[in-house]
Amino acid sequence: MMIDIQGVSKSFGTHKVLNEASLKIERGTTCVIIGRSGCGKSVLLKHIVGILHPDQGKVFVDGKEVSCLNEAGMNALRMKIGMVFQGGALFDSLTVGENVGFGLIEHRKIGQRELLERVEESLCMVGLCGIANLMPSELSGGMKKRVSLARALCIKPELILYDEPTTGVDPITAASINELIKSLHDKLQVTSIVVTHDMVSAYTVADRIAMLYQGKIIADGSPQEIQSSTHPVVHQFINGLAQGPITETLDHDSRIKQ
Amino acid sequence: MKMPQQFFINIGQKVFYFLYFVGGMVNLASQTIYLTFMPPYKKDRIMEQAKKAGFDSLPIVSLVSLFIGFIFALQTAYFMQRMGSEIYIASLVALALVRELGPVITALVVAGRVGAAITAELGSMQVTEQIDALETLATNPIKYLVVPRFVALSLMLPLLTLYADIIGIFGSYLICVYKLGISSGMYIHVTFDALLYKDLFTGLLKTVFFGMIIAFVSCFEGFNVEGGAEGVGQATTRSVVTSFILIIMCDCFFTAIFYFLFP
Ligand SMILES: Nc1ncnc2c1ncn2[C@@H]1O[C@H](COP(=O)(O)OP(=O)(O)OP(=O)(O)O)[C@@H](O)[C@H]1O
Numbered sequence A: 001m002m003i004d005i006q007g008v009s010k011s012f013g014t015h016k017v018l019n020e021a022s023l024k025i026e027r028g029t030t031c032v033i034i035g036r037s038g039c040g041k042s043v044l045l046k047h048i049v050g051i052l053h054p055d056q057g058k059v060f061v062d063g064k065e066v067s068c069l070n071e072a073g074m075n076a077l078r079m080k081i082g083m084v085f086q087g088g089a090l091f092d093s094l095t096v097g098e099n100v101g102f103g104l105i106e107h108r109k110i111g112q113r114e115l116l117e118r119v120e121e122s123l124c125m126v127g128l129c130g131i132a133n134l135m136p137s138e139l140s141g142g143m144k145k146r147v148s149l150a151r152a153l154c155i156k157p158e159l160i161l162y163d164e165p166t167t168g169v170d171p172i173t174a175a176s177i178n179e180l181i182k183s184l185h186d187k188l189q190v191t192s193i194v195v196t197h198d199m200v201s202a203y204t205v206a207d208r209i210a211m212l213y214q215g216k217i218i219a220d221g222s223p224q225e226i227q228s229s230t231h232p233v234v235h236q237f238i239n240g241l242a243q244g245p246i247t248e249t250l251d252h253d254s255r256i257k258q
Numbered sequence B: 001m002k003m004p005q006q007f008f009i010n011i012g013q014k015v016f017y018f019l020y021f022v023g024g025m026v027n028l029a030s031q032t033i034y035l036t037f038m039p040p041y042k043k044d045r046i047m048e049q050a051k052k053a054g055f056d057s058l059p060i061v062s063l064v065s066l067f068i069g070f071i072f073a074l075q076t077a078y079f080m081q082r083m084g085s086e087i088y089i090a091s092l093v094a095l096a097l098v099r100e101l102g103p104v105i106t107a108l109v110v111a112g113r114v115g116a117a118i119t120a121e122l123g124s125m126q127v128t129e130q131i132d133a134l135e136t137l138a139t140n141p142i143k144y145l146v147v148p149r150f151v152a153l154s155l156m157l158p159l160l161t162l163y164a165d166i167i168g169i170f171g172s173y174l175i176c177v178y179k180l181g182i183s184s185g186m187y188i189h190v191t192f193d194a195l196l197y198k199d200l201f202t203g204l205l206k207t208v209f210f211g212m213i214i215a216f217v218s219c220f221e222g223f224n225v226e227g228g229a230e231g232v233g234q235a236t237t238r239s240v241v242t243s244f245i246l247i248i249m250c251d252c253f254f255t256a257i258f259y260f261l262f263p
C-alpha cells in the first residue's frame, strides 16, 4: 500500500500538533518515524487509519483520500490495515483469543477451527503461544503490547502501523519484534510504519527514516542518510545529545513563558 | 472589574456545553436508532446487556419497591384513618405505584446502577484507546457498544417496572393486612378494581423512553470522556445527574400528555 500525506495540519484547541506535515511511503517499504515525545507521532498514525481527520491537507492511502471515504470504503480499507496502539488498547472485557481474532470474528465468515488456528498462529508469531484463554488484565505491559501486535497481524494486513512496538519490552523480545517486522517486510511485502524512540531498532528495520519535529517532517531518507545528516535537530536527536537546537528552543520557550 | 466578564464567560460556556450536549445526543440517538435496524443483529450481545441491566438489577429493585410499598401504605394510612376510609389505601397505593412511583423509582435506580456503570465502562475504553481500536478493526463503536445497551435498556426497563409495581403493591398489602387489619380478599379486590388497563399502559410506556434516556446519556458521556481516570469519574457523575433530570422532565411531559389524551 502506498501512503501519501500531503500538508496535513491538525490542532487540538489552540495547540497545533501537526503543521503541514508531508510524507510519502512507497508500497512494501518500512518507514520509521522518529521524534520527541509529544511531537505528534501517534496523531500522525491516527490520520492514516482515519480515526482523526486533518484540519488541512490530505491523506491518501492506495490513491484514495481517507477522510472522503464512505463507511463501506473505510471499512474495506481498515480491514487491510493493522494498527498496534501505543498502550495496547486491548478490549478488557474479551479474552486474549477473542481480542486477537476480533477482526475475523466480526467481518470474515470463517469456521471455529480455522479461527482458533489463525489466533494461535498470530500469538505464536509474537512468542505468546497458548495464552488465548487469559484475560488482558492478567498480562504484563509488554505482553499486552505483543498481543496487540498479534491482533494487528491476525487479519493479514497489507499495511501495519506500529506505535512504539518495542517500548516497554525486554531487549530479547524487542529484538524478536524487530525480526518479525523485518520478516513481514521481506516475505510478505507488507508496508510498515514504525514509530519508535529506539534508534537501534530504527536502524535495524528501516528502509527509510523520517523525523517529525514541530509538526513537520524535517528529514526523510535512508538510515545512512539520516545517520550522516548535518541537520542540527536530526543530529541532536539520533545521537541523544542533551545540548542542541531542540533543547535550546525549549529553554527559549520556557523563558518567554516566565 | 473582572467579575461581570467572568460571569458572561461562564454563561457562554454553559450555553455552549448545553448546545454541544443536545447536538451530540440527537446525533447519537439518530445513529443508534438507524443502526439498530441495520443487519447484522447480534442477539447474544443484547442478551448479555439485558442480563446486566435487567436481571442483575432485580435485588435492588425488589428492595427499593418493597420499602416504597411499606412507606406509601403507612403514609396514606395516616390520613385515611382520620377519614375512616382505610380501604382506599389499596386503591391509592395501586394507582400511585403503577402510574408514577414504580416507573420513576425503577428508572432512577437503573440510571444510578446501570447508567453509571455504562459511562464508566465506555469512558475507560475511551481513555485507553479501545474505542479507536474498535474503529481500526472496522467496527462501528455505536453499532457494537451503544445498540445492544439501547435495546436492552428500553426492553428491560418496562419489565423491571412491572416487577417493581407488583412488589410495591405486595409491600403495601403486607402492611394493610397484617398491621391495619384489612382483610386480604378485600385488599386484592379493591386493588384490581382501582386499576385500569390504561394506568398500566401509560405507566409502562414511558419507561421505554426512560430506558432510552439512560442508554443515550450514559453512552454519550462515556464516549466524551477526556482526561484519564479523573475524567471518567466526572463523566459518571454527570451521566447520573443528567439522566435523573431528563427522566423527571420526560415524566412530567408524559404525565401531562396522558392526562389530556386519556382523561
Ligand atoms: N485527543 C486529543 N486531544 C487533545 N490533545 C491531544 C489529543 N491527542 C493528542 N493530543 C496532543 O497532541 C500532542 C501529540 O500527541 P501524540 O500522542 O501524537 O505524541 P507522540 O509523538 O505520540 O508522543 P509519545 O512518543 O510520547 O507517544 C500531545 O501534546 C497531546 O497533548
Ligand SMILES: [Mg+2]
Binding pocket: A041, A042, A043, A086, A163
Ligand atoms: Mg505516541
